[in-house]
Amino acid sequence: MGSDNLFHKRKERLAKTLQRKKAMIAPYDRVLIVCEGAKTEPEYFKEMRTAFRLSNANIIICGEECGSDPLSVVKYAIDKFKEDPDYNRVYCVIDRDKHATFDAAINKVRHTRLGSKTSIHNIVSIPCFELWLLLHYVYTTRPFCCTSSDCDLVITELRKIYLFQDYNKGNKNIFTKTKDKLNTAIKHAEQLEKNNKATNSNNPSTNIHELVKYLLTLKYVRL
Numbered sequence: 001m002g003s004d005n006l007f008h009k010r011k012e013r014l015a016k017t018l019q020r021k022k023a024m025i026a027p028y029d030r031v032l033i034v035c036e037g038a039k040t041e042p043e044y045f046k047e048m049r050t051a052f053r054l055s056n057a058n059i060i061i062c063g064e065e066c067g068s069d070p071l072s073v074v075k076y077a078i079d080k081f082k083e084d085p086d087y088n089r090v091y092c093v094i095d096r097d098k099h100a101t102f103d104a105a106i107n108k109v110r111h112t113r114l115g116s117k118t119s120i121h122n123i124v125s126i127p128c129f130e131l132w133l134l135l136h137y138v139y140t141t142r143p144f145c146c147t148s149s150d151c152d153l154v155i156t157e158l159r160k161i162y163l164f165q166d167y168n169k170g171n172k173n174i175f176t177k178t179k180d181k182l183n184t185a186i187k188h189a190e191q192l193e194k195n196n197k198a199t200n201s202n203n204p205s206t207n208i209h210e211l212v213k214y215l216l217t218l219k220y221v222r223l
Contacts, residue, residue: 047175
């Protein structure tokens with residue numbers, strides 16, 4: 001008899017939890033953003049979520065728990081979706097740099113089907129996320145290549161900009177610093193995308209603007 005009461009109480013608690021979750025979810029897409037970076041990328045998108053006044057229950061952002069290589073990010077995103085399949089879109093934010101699992105991660109997303117109502121997307125920066133930050137201030141098609149870390153070259157260029165002279169991965173308030181130049185970054189990223197198609201190149205490149213533009217549409221839906 002006691003075990004039956006315990007079972008019913010647990011059932012009631014679960015039902016109430018699900019009701020609270022549904023009440024919190026806003027009437028627009030639910031989105032999972034899984035980032036390779038432990039701090040920089042997730043902090044950037046969390047700041048953006050706050051600035052756009054998007055719901056924490058709709059826009060879920062993961063970082064440190066996802067692993068530090070592209071394939072780990074993709075696998076984590078898929079597992080996270082399986083735990084909670086109530087997402088409209090899943091984004092895997094990864095860098096090329098020198099990662100050995102980069103191609104495997106790209107292929108994993110390409111061949112993954114999450115369900116009829118959910119799409120999964122690669123958001124890729126070559127060589128790294130910092131290129132997106134650089135594009136807020138300068139347009140460049142210069143390849144970033146070296147024997148150690150290609151990303152270090154991008155960061156060196158980024159530090160030439162006054163606001164980023166002390167930049168290190170994990171810095172906070174990056175979106176706040178750059179949000180006034182968001183349209184410039186989108187314009188430069190789209191311009192770079194056209195150049196890369198014309199020249200059949202991909203270093204440098206980023207499609208972070210696609211995710212940013214999508215989040216902007218949710219902002220306007222919310223308004």
